[in-house]
Amino acid sequence: MKIYSTLTRTKEEFLPLKEGEVSMYVCGVTPYMDAHVGHAMSYITFDVIRRYLEYKGYRVKYIQNVTDIDDKIIDRALSQKIPARELADKFFNSFTEDMACLNIRPADAFPRATLEIPKMIEMITSLIQKGHAYAAKSGSVYFRVRSMPDYGKLSGRNLEDMMAGARIEPGDEKEHPMDFVMWKAAKPGEPSWPSPWGEGRPGWHMECSAMALGYLGESVDIHGGGQDLIFPHHENEIAQSECATGVKPFVRYWLHNGLLKLGEEKMSKSLGNLVTIKDALKFYSSDAIRLFVISSYYRNPLTYSLDALDASQKGAERLSKAAHIESNGQFPLELDLGSVEDSFVAAMDDDFDTPKAVATLFDLARQINTGRDSGLDISRAQQLLLKLGSVLGLTLAEPDTGSAEAGPFIELLLDIRKSLRQEKQFGLADEIRNRLASMGVVIEDKPEGASWHLKR
RNA sequence: GGCGACGUAGCCAAGUGGUAAGGCAGGGGUCUGCAAAACCCCCAUUCAGCGGUUCGAAUCCGCUCGUCGCCUCCA
Numbered sequence: 146m147k148i149y150s151t152l153t154r155t156k157e158e159f160l161p162l163k164e165g166e167v168s169m170y171v172c173g174v175t176p177y178m179d180a181h182v183g184h185a186m187s188y189i190t191f192d193v194i195r196r197y198l199e200y201k202g203y204r205v206k207y208i209q210n211v212t213d214i215d216d217k218i219i220d221r222a223l224s225q226k227i228p229a230r231e232l233a234d235k236f237f238n239s240f241t242e243d244m245a246c247l248n249i250r251p252a253d254a255f256p257r258a259t260l261e262i263p264k265m266i267e268m269i270t271s272l273i274q275k276g277h278a279y280a281a282k283s284g285s286v287y288f289r290v291r292s293m294p295d296y297g298k299l300s301g302r303n304l305e306d307m308m309a310g311a312r313i314e315p316g317d318e319k320e321h322p323m324d325f326v327m328w329k330a331a332k333p334g335e336p337s338w339p340s341p342w343g344e345g346r347p348g349w350h351m352e353c354s355a356m357a358l359g360y361l362g363e364s365v366d367i368h369g370g371g372q373d374l375i376f377p378h379h380e381n382e383i384a385q386s387e388c389a390t391g392v393k394p395f396v397r398y399w400l401h402n403g404l405l406k407l408g409e410e411k412m413s414k415s416l417g418n419l420v421t422i423k424d425a426l427k428f429y430s431s432d433a434i435r436l437f438v439i440s441s442y443y444r445n446p447l448t449y450s451l452d453a454l455d456a457s458q459k460g461a462e463r464l465s466k467a468a469h470i471e472s473n474g475q476f477p478l479e480l481d482l483g484s485v486e487d488s489f490v491a492a493m494d495d496d497f498d499t500p501k502a503v504a505t506l507f508d509l510a511r512q513i514n515t516g517r518d519s520g521l522d523i524s525r526a527q528q529l530l531l532k533l534g535s536v537l538g539l540t541l542a543e544p545d546t547g548s549a550e551a552g553p554f555i556e557l558l559l560d561i562r563k564s565l566r567q568e569k570q571f572g573l574a575d576e577i578r579n580r581l582a583s584m585g586v587v588i589e590d591k592p593e594g595a596s597w598h599l600k601r
Numbered sequence: 602g603g604c605g606a607c608g609u610a611g612c613c614a615a616g617u618g619g620u621a622a623g624g625c626a627g628g629g630g631u632c633u634g635c636a637a638a639a640c641c642c643c644c645a646u647u648c649a650g651c652g653g654u655u656c657g658a659a660u661c662c663g664c665u666c667g668u669c670g671c672c673u674c675c676a
Binding site for chain 1: 637
């Protein structure tokens with residue numbers, strides 16, 4: 146299996162530190178508003194990677210942090226006149242719901258920044274002792290970038306280049322403009338925690354270093370996040386972690402997903418051009434959203450559009466139907482299921498080439514449908530389709546019949562319509578079908594009788 | 602300005618040296634009372650453009666044009 150690592154900018158053979166086990170850390174959210182489809186893209190990507198690694202037989206330990214204290218949370222909590230903690234809880238719960246709706250499996254742990262402060266203080270203290278950090282007179286502590294010769298290796302930058310375009314804050318207390326804060330001195334009224342340098346709160350990059358090291362050890366196999374985190378966030382995590390432990394590499398494989406665009410721009414909270422996951426789920430199924438994401442290669446940018454989502458919705462329905470159509474054939478479909486699975490694996494082994502893997506699923510679906518039409522037993526092929534679908538996190542659930550309440554009434558109408566059709570009263574039969582369709586109930590007449598499901 | 606991606610059919614999107622996967626849309630057909638679903642057939646002599654290397658290039662090299670991301674919070 147080959148995985149592209151941002152650090153080396155090449156596809157590398159994947160070899161975890163411990164045989165059979167993979168430690169995986171993915172940067173989580175800052176919960177101060179509802180998550181958007183860009184977040185969905187990132188977490189679907191890493192969910193698929195996790196599922197595939199488990200499919201390959203690895204035991205995966207998956208950690209995702211929660212940045213439950215930062216400027217945005219403080220600002221927003223202040224304007225809503227609620228404690229920062231309450232705001233963060235509210236939107237973290239919302240995030241958890243969204244992830245569940247998208248069939249994204251929860252991490253093994255969701256450590257929160259505010260509960261990991263002792264670990265961070267310990268790490269910062271050690272960095273100061275080693276000369277990699279210093280406390281300024283405000284009580285903030287900064288990382289000394291010049292103390293690390295290979296600072297910039299992840300993002301391919303060097304200090305001189307960065308200085309050219311750097312925004313230098315006037316009256317900065319930092320030794321070097323690129324030094325970054327690990328511990329922020331508290332301003333009056335802000336939530337704060339005691340530290341050897343006075344009341345304050347952790348800097349953003351510090352929590353991920355402390356948690357990755359604390360939960361997964363000094364060398365993590367996979368660390369993931371969006372490409373927008375490469376610099377400065379992940380660069381600074383490397384700096385803190387490698388300087389604190391002396392162990393290199395902090396991360397063996399750095400994975401970054403491409404960013405989701407809305408129109409010509411990146412979808413982001415700060416630009417405000419976003420579609421929340423909750424809104425997307427009003428119109429599209431979890432499988433449709435997932436299929437939209439995995440139909441494109443994870444390192445490439447992807448543009449959110451209704452056309453693309455509509456296409457994915459149709460595609461997802463096609464796969465679900467193939468996975469569940471009934472056949473009472475006696476003779477099994479002659480299809481080399483092993484080679485189908487091999488194609489799937491070959492695609493996924495090549496740096497998680499999900500678009501190609503998805504193509505094998507559609508090919509399999511066609512084989513299943515053809516086999517059914519020929520009166521063959523397709524159950525084993527259907528099992529394979531469901532199995533490979535689940536590796537990609539697709540439920541391929543049977544068409545939705547919604548809450549059961551309307552069910553008996555729809556069945557009643559179908560019975561009446563059946564009689565009408567038998568009596569060649571097609572005008573009335575069609576009217577029932579059309580009226581139900583306008584209410585979102587799709588009827589399909591089949592040789593064995595009519596079936597119905599809700600249109601998404 | 603520095604760093605990094607990308608440009609393949611109407612749309613989405615694989616393919617990194619051997620002659621263009623897959624999905625959606627569209628056209629024709631089978632099935633159906635009609636639809637829907639499903640199936641079959643068709644749908645890029647061509648991969649932003651121009652040069653070069655090669656027996657052979659969408660794939661490698663150079664240049665040009667265009668788009669995006671990061672360098673400030675961001676998945």
